[in-house]
Amino acid sequence: MSHTPLDATQDVVSLTETICNISSVSGDERALADAIEVLLKAQSHLTVLRDGDAVVASTNLGRSTRVVIAGHIDVVPVANNLPVRRENFAGEEHLWGRGTVDMKGGVAIQLKLACELTSPSVDVTWVFYDHEEVDASLNGLGRLSRNHPSVLNADFAVLCEPTAAVIEGGCNGTMRVEVSASGVKAHSARPWMGKNAIHGLVDVLERLERNQPDVVSVEGLEYRESLNAVLVSGGIATNVIPDLATVTVNYRFAPSKTVQDAEEYLRSFFTGFEVKVVDASAGARPGLDRLAAKEFVDAIGVPARPKYGWTDVARFSALGVPAVNYGPGDPNKAHADDESVPVAQIESCYAGLKAWLSK
């Protein structure tokens, strides 16, 4: 059991501060998970499930719509940035320190609303999960979906990841391929006896450099795709004409495309070269054509934008649940040593979710 009880009657900014100060670096989430479990179990309108260091609390009001509102409780390693401080930057009050952006503001909002909203307009499944910041195989949301598949069933999901308090819908898919040029080894004093595989990459890099990635409209959001070399390697020794050179390419593709579409595109794009798929994850549609999503966007009152980075919303998408990100904090500040969030964003996301769930 935790030694730091949580109090949902605190204002949401103070509650964020309290939660940040319970250090919960990935793998060490127990104390925070315990405190969350204790608080939620004290709420008679919630049914609580514990799985490892994930805690799930559900209303069961028989509403026609169910939404999942989820957030991870782990943080990346502390960098001399705890306890959190209140700071004034450019005339705006901030919470400064580890977790303020990624994503304990979101967790505090979830926790406070889970306790306060005893009769929300839709049934809500509040999900607090572990191990988001580490290898995907450890991810608590993934584990929950395997151990308790029905618990994530919903019409719509909101992940309270930092979006600077705007709605970011779905996410691009991602695929990595190795594109190789081959040649014939020779001594570099007599290169005309061989064929230089590194020189052979010129055409691969030219195609990448020339390429104008697509912008794809999906349910009203414009997903900007991209295709980039992320690694290059080749050569055996400084006196040998290399017979193999390889570029690792990362393709970020719109959520309207499947992994198979992406692979076909890349094989065609790199015609003439050996292409090996290294890894792939489908994107997530924003689901903004669903009623629950439309009501969410209307209630929040800010425009939805596409998300480019792959996030856990794709786990919901894979389960058939459209999902968006919505939470306080600039995502570019996530993991930074000077991580900090304007308190106004915590308050506006709290108010936005509350308005939606109360209408």
Add this chain to the structure above:
Amino acid sequence: MSHTPLDATQDVVSLTETICNISSVSGDERALADAIEVLLKAQSHLTVLRDGDAVVASTNLGRSTRVVIAGHIDVVPVANNLPVRRENFAGEEHLWGRGTVDMKGGVAIQLKLACELTSPSVDVTWVFYDHEEVDASLNGLGRLSRNHPSVLNADFAVLCEPTAAVIEGGCNGTMRVEVSASGVKAHSARPWMGKNAIHGLVDVLERLERNQPDVVSVEGLEYRESLNAVLVSGGIATNVIPDLATVTVNYRFAPSKTVQDAEEYLRSFFTGFEVKVVDASAGARPGLDRLAAKEFVDAIGVPARPKYGWTDVARFSALGVPAVNYGPGDPNKAHADDESVPVAQIESCYAGLKAWLSK
């Protein structure tokens, strides 16, 4: 002292066989060096110097011309290819096994002629040295030139390295540079926030691919230059737009050019990119305009060809001594597990050198 005495009255092919069977992998040349020293010290017309496992024997006849005839006595590791065998390939008798090509045929020729030619037409310094097949800092010829600078003084030098019994003059110089493209890091989901350094290499590779290397005539030999990527690397992680990518380029340049010429050329060739010199070795002029060299070529009666790979002739060139390679065996068979030399090449090089030194 060696347990295998050497006998210079053996025919040159049998002597090659005997020398091959005294294993002398780099670092383990003592037994062979001892045997060579004992044999040469028994010759009253020679003055013998021992330095580590190098042995130098000189005539001192007061001739107006002095030549160095040199060869290394070490071999690359044995690969189940000793003792040597006599084999018939394509109707031609061969010696098969480690060292037959690189370069105990040459060593046997040197040793037999050093003993037989008690009154050669020029003074001769016979050099047998260690550690040629390993790091250049260990090279016995380099050590001799530091410990006994005057011992390599000569008008002309012949290295009995394998050339398939033709004369290969001088050698190209070699320079390695790292050519780098820089960029700006970004998450690969939002590449438009950064600048891709790997894509930035396209211009480097294009210049290499487009390049038509020069052929440079030096003292009547045509040196073919070359410019090749030998290594390429770049990238930090598969989700980061790389901010640095580097190609290692090897330039082989004609012996009429200095190291400084080579560097200026590469800096100009790669204008717009960072160029860092990693290593450089000047080439060696063939010296075919010198009288001693002309007499050598005339006596051997085969045309001289340029040498492309960097060899120890460049050590002589650095001392102001023009040098050529001339020895039995196909250099492409050097270091091969099936190393083998036609015995006719051993005999013809023996006869060629003997004719030159006897005229």
